[in-house]
Amino acid sequence: MQYAAPETTAEATRLLADSPGTARVLAGGTDLLVQMKFGGLAPDLLVDIKNIKGMRDVTPEDGGFRVGAAVSGAEMGEHKAMRALWPGVVEAVELIGSTQVQGRATMAGNLCNASPAADSVPAMVAANAIARIAGPDGERDCPVQDIPTAPGKTSLQKGEFITSIFFPARPDNASDAYLRFIPRTEMDIAVCSAGVSLTLDTNGTCTDARVSLGAVAATVLLVQDAANALIGSKLDDSALEALGAACSAACNPIDDKRGTIEFRRDVTAVLAKRAAKIAQSRAGERS
Amino acid sequence: MKKLHINTSINGNSAEFLCDPDATLLSVLRDQLNLTGAKEGCGSGDCGACSVTVNGRLVASCLVLAAEVEGAEITTIEGMAEGEVLHPLQKKFLEHAALQCGVCTPGILVAAKALLEKNPDPSETEVRFWLAGNLCRCTGYDKIINAVMDAAAEMRGA
Amino acid sequence: MALDHDTKRDFKIIGTRPLRPDGIDKVTGRAQYGADQSAAGMLVAKMLRSPHAHAKILSIDTKAAEALSGVKAIITAADFGDMRKGEAMNVRDHIMARDRALYDGHGVAAVAAINEATAKAALALIKVEYEILPHVTEIADAMRPDAPVVNAGFVQENAPKGYSENVVSAHEFGHGDLAAGFAKADKIISRTLKTAATHQGYIEPHACLASMGPDGRGELWCCTQGQFYIRTLCAEILGIEESQLRVTASEIGGGFGGKTTAFIEPVALVLSRKAGHPVKMVMDREEVFKASGPTVSSEIDVKIGMTKDGRITAGQAELRYQGGAFPNMTNWLGAQCAFAAYDLEAVNAIGINILTNRPKQAAYRAPGAPMAIYAIEAVVDELCEELDLDPLDVRLKNAARKGTKSSYGPTFDEIGLVATLEAAKIHPHYAAPLGPNQARGLSCGFWFNFGGNTSVSLGINFDGTVGITEGNPDIGGSRASISMMAAEELGIPYDKVRTIVADTNSIGHNDVTDGSRVTFAVGLATIKAARAAIKEMCKRAAKMWGIDEDAVIWEDGYAKPAGQNAGEFEPLSLAKIARKSANTGGPIAGHHEVNADGAGVSFGVHLVDVEVDPETGFTKVLRYTVFQDAGKAIHPDYVEGQMQGGAVQGIGWALNEEYIYGADGKLQNAGFLDYRIPVASDLPKIDTVILEIPNPGHPYGVRGVGETSIVPPLAAISNAVSRAIGVRMDQLPMSPPRVLKAIKGAKG
Known part of the structure; x- marks a missing residue:
């Protein structure tokens, strides 16, 4: 195996594109190194992107923020302005692993690992975050929800890697929340999860919403019916019931060591309802 | 596998070592530098027994490649007490x-x-x-x- | 051994909380654990393991691996000795498959190479041809008459008939007329309860460093609860005499019973002999889960009858334990413990051992007891709920006490169950208010405690300090408590005594650190060794004074004339006698060797408050209090530590921990990510109340405390959750999907 730590995006894409064998991007490494130790992964090349300029920066852009691909969870958690704008995203990132893992793990890595249970992904999908991708043919932007295509698989082409993720500006009376269910209080992979991002008008009526679900299908789901249940409501009980029903209906989970189909269907609805209430309350505080 | 030459600082002392590109920081600390205070309890970042700091950030050293710590400042349990004075x-x-x-x-x-x-x-x-x-x-x-x-x-x- | 009734009451050092002697090494990273040693010229060993739950091994081709540069030795089962019976054979065959792989992760071959990368590369070059056989991992499946036979030839005469050859033994205990007892009951409840297999979950994986020459003489460094037993096992498996092998126990990173036997040590020794180099072998975490010794899983039928006023009229249980592909005695222990907390006229418990395609179980803290008592205590609690009786009052009404003929035979001497129940009853925790979705549960717990073979040597140094050599690895502060007992007996300060854990050549035989035996048995031997040294010091004082030896007594660290008739002499301190000892007859030492009896059983009671989220089935533990009889707490911090640690392991067992096997017979959660032990944020404070009902079998009244504490949490939490959701839970762990399903089932 070779290890390379290029200082430019161009060099990194060239290394990745030219590698004849298995090449992997190394940012936080918290999934990659585990796969190398226990998962039978034996890459021929690791491209460490942390030495590339901008990879570790959170930069204001058009009223939103651009988060470099190597920004760790701990660094995200310490960024007060990002947390104020997208609290659901930051809380989702902070749920990934332990304090030690937070010191390394990145959102971009969480996304490219392409686990349907990845904590930050439903929150990013709800936030309509846009990934910027560098590749042999230059840069392109892609909505986060189009990156994972199946467990462990992404739409990135050979030589491509994510350089940053953009979180747009939003009105004052808008916010988001992310909840997951785990059997302990920490250290587990989500059994199921829900992210809700919403905007309220001055009367407190929801005018816009995005609802995403994790660990209940092969990829994170963006559930339009669930969003529709909220839009036009003040998140009264009937709207929340409709939200829950839409989420349960959208689920296509499996039985596995972490949970059952039935459990995931039921609890996804519970989490979506609770997350919607939290997002509503946060939006109210911001307006 | 060609070895990499790494310069770093461990507990305030400069340290220099050769490592395989896929060696973890934990394995280098324990097996090459004889700093066995950090333990491998799981090798997957789930137990924390290998905790060290890299540039002030708490990490699991089993999930860090030794190659990544070029120029970094590392602290381990061996650097916690100062001489006879315990932290x-x-x-x-x-x-x-x-x-x-x-x-x-x-x-x-x-x-x-x-x-x-x-x-x-x-x-x-x-x-x-x-x-x-x-x-x-x-x-x-x-x-x-x-x-x-x-x-x-x-x-x-x- | 005759019971020692001079139970001492007035202590100066016992009951205080001095710092442990190994503490500084452990907070500075200096302490040397199993994987922390290296040797010049050392090789690294790795095992090839079966990916199948059950498969015939048709061939093993190691040629390509042997040809790899840097590979120094490769072994298979053929390289081990050929003994045909006994536990060492089982241990050997559990480590390395002979003709069949018996579980997912069963060792097939091992490689020693110049480094880990080479060893791993060599494993990939070994070609094993398997013929996959039908497997069975669950109890009910394994018992069916047509079940695949896991490991033939182990059926004992007492095994129940009508089942497959996997049902290998049964042990029955009890007394009285069950039918008459049940006839007297106002309410009878019968239930079947299940517990999953769990793992001890020690943080330090098994590790060793072996060095053996072609003459069969060897040195072994390893993390173990018993260096002497490791020596016995390795000697038998290698076919050498025990004197040829010296075993040194490293500092041990947790054991809980799981390090009472061998998993890698014989492999490293044989590789070392073959390669002619020291060999280091360390399991990774996946190997620890797949191929060490988890505990049994169980299915337990319980039937208990009770009168309206809470008297238990009869109790009956059939306990079915699987402990992997080899026979074990956990069924024998579990059947004895099941009803131990109760004074019953009619009781019967039968424990059955079933073989499955899983790793060979090892001891785990009170082996067999937690699941047995969980089943009994869950049904007792259900009876209390049905009959609207206070669960503590019912336990008090039926509690075993001095003079009770126990459910497993012996009549109890002084025991602390009633005292712990009464302490729980008056504790503020028992009366504290509860909120919505919250409930309180309680359970009794019991463990026999062991004594066993023990050797201690105590030397009086010329400068008046004391060195103690003992042979039981210190898993939770025992060097401190042993030093304290010696200091107490000798009448000198704690810091004048240093205790070390010696290798197998430096002290006489010691049984494994298990059965909560160390503070009791090693403590007892230490006190006796100190008394032998005191006798010698009195003799020396007599010599210095020119009086008769019988005219000298020992008091508070001084030799004194026994009375006025003995003469007027300035008392001689231990230090003074020590300094003169070269001139009064030579070095002074005491030693004691004993097969200690009279360990004294330990009872405990746990109270727990939980809150269950009715929408997700998540259980939060809100408050926890442990009441336990320690006989005499030598170092209360470490007694509390045992009580807290056992309680939290039990909380994990109750809520989340389980071995999950797929339909393919493979273990699905061989890591700390999905084998979910409690983390700090899962828990409240674990409060402790130490009761001290002296054990008549120990000079200071000590009872073992290490194991009882894991017994009550299973039922205490199950009872709390059942009361919180209004449905009786009958399976562990009570993972959220199971709890939510129960809640939904109750709603219809």
Whole structure:
């Protein structure tokens, strides 16, 4: 195996594109190194992107923020302005692993690992975050929800890697929340999860919403019916019931060591309802 | 596999080593530099026994490649006491009997020190969540939490 | 051994909380654990393991691996000795498959190479041809008459008939007329309860460093609870005499019973002999889960009858335990423990051992007891709920006490169950208010405690300090408590005594650190060794004074004339006698060797409050209090530590921990990510109340405390959750999907 730590995006894409064998991007490494130790992964090349300029920066852009691909969870958690704008995203990132893992793990890595249970992904999908991708043919932007295509698989082409993720500006009376269910209080992979991002008008009526679900299908789901249940409501009980029903209906989970189909269907609805209430309350505080 | 030549600083001392590109920081610390205070309990970042700091950030050294620490500043449990003087956390762990077998203790001490540097006055709940990635199977955590809270109080007073 | 009734009451050092002697090494990273040693010229060993739950091994081709540069030795089962019976054979065959792989992760071959990368590369070059056989991992499946036979030839005469050859033994205990007892009951409840297999979850994986020459003489460094037993096992497996092998126990990173036997040590020794180099072998975490010794899983039928006023009229249980592909005695222990807390006229418990395609179980803290008592205590609690009786009052009404003929035979001497129940009853925790979705549960717990073979040597140094050599690895502060007992007996300060754990050549035989035996048995031998040294010091004082030896007594660290008739002499301190000892007859030492009896059983009671989220089935433990009889707490911090640690392991067992096997017979959660032990944020404070009802079998009244504490949490939490959701839970762990399903089932 070779290890390379290029200082430019161009060099990194060239290394990745030219590698004849298995090449992997190394940012936080918290999934990659585990796969190398226990998962039978034996890459021929690791491209460490942390030495590339901008990879570790959170930069204001058009009223939103651009988060470099190597920004760790701990660094995200310490960024007060990002947390104020997208609290659901930051809380989702902070749920990934332990304090030690937070010191390394990145959102971009969480996304490219392409686990349907990845904590930050439903929150990013709800936030309509846009990934910027560098590749042999230059840069392109892609909505986060189009990156994972199946467990462990992404739409990135050979030589491509994510350089940053953009979180747009939003009105004052808008916010988001992310909840997951785990059997302990920490250290587990989500059994199921829900992210809700919403905007309220001055009367407190929801005018816009995005609802995403994790660990209940092969990829994170963006559930339009669930969003529709909220839009036009003040998140009264009937709207929340409709939200829950839409989420349960959208689920296509499996039985596995972490949970059952039935459990995931039921609890996804519970989490979506609770997350919607939290997002509503946060939006109210911001307006 | 061609070895990489790495220059770094460990506990304030410059350190230089050759490593395989896929060697973890933990394996280099333990097997090459004889710093065996960090333990491998799981190798997957789930137990915290290998905790060290890299550039002030708490990490699991089993999930860091040695190749990545070029130019970095690393601290380990071996750098915690200054000569004969134990760190307040080390002292309080002894006084509170916060260890039984002691194999998780170096990792917990390194993690607790990182917490108190960031937050000198944590609540018990904050301590418990910060240390959730440090598994201890002997103590039920009770005396560990007491020791960290007491050390924090002493350090604030000092 | 005759019971020692001079139970001492007035202590200076016992009951205080001095710092442990190994503490500084452990907070500075200096302590040397199993994987922390290296040797010049050392090789690294790795095992090839079966990916199948059950498969015939048709061939093993190691040629390509042997040809790899840097590979120094490769072994298979053929390289081990050929003994045909006994536990060492089982241990050997559990480590390395002979003709069949019996579980997912069963060792097939091992390689020693110049480094880990080479060893791993060599494993990939070994070609094993398997013929996959039908497997069975669950109890009910394994018992069916047509079940695949896991490991033939182990059926004992007492095994129940009508089942497959996997049902290998049964042990029955009890007394009285069950039918008459049940006839007297106002309410009878019968239930089947299940517990999953769990793992001890020690943080330090198994590790060793072996060095053996072609003459069969060897040195072994390893993390173990018993260096002497490791020596016995390795000697038998290698076919050498025990004197040829010296075993040194490293500092041990947790054991809980799981390090009472061998998993890698014989492999490293044989590789070392073959390669002619020291060999280091360390399991990774996946190997620990797959190929060490988890505990049994169980299915337990319980039937208990009770009168309206809470008297238990009869109790009956059939306990079915699987402990992997080899026979074990956990069924024998579990059947004895099941009803131990109760004074019953009619009781019967039968424990059955079933073989499955899983790793060979090892001891785990009170082996067999937690699941047995969980089943009994869950049904007792259900009876209390049905009959609207206070669960503590019912336990008090039926509690075993001095003079009770126990459910497993012996009549109890002084025991602390009633005292612990009464302490729980008056504790503020028992009366504290509860909120919505919250409930309180309680359970009794019991463990026999062991004594066993023990050797201790105590030397009086010329400068008046004391060195103690003992042979039981210190898993939770025992060097401190042993030093304290010696200091107490000798009448000198604690810091004048240093205790070390010696290798197998430096002290007489010692049984494994298990059965909560160390503070009791090693403590007892230490006190006796100190008394032998005191006798010698009195003799020396007599010589210095020129009086008769019988005219000297020992008091508070001084030799004194026994009375006025003995003469007027200035008392001689231990230090003074020590300094003169070269001139009064030579070095002074005491030693004691014993097969200690009279360990004294330990009872405990746990109270727990939980809150269950009715929408997710998540259980939060809100408050926890442990009440336990320690006989005499030598170092209360470490007694509390045992009580807290056992309680939290039990909380994990109750809520989340389980071995999950797929339909393919493979273990699905061989890591700390999905084998979910409690983390700090899962838990409240674990409060402790130490009761001290002296054990008549120990000079200071000590009872073992290490194991009882894991017994009550299973039922205490199950009872709390059942009361919180209004449905009786009958399976562990009570993972959220199971709890939510129960809640939904109750709603219809």
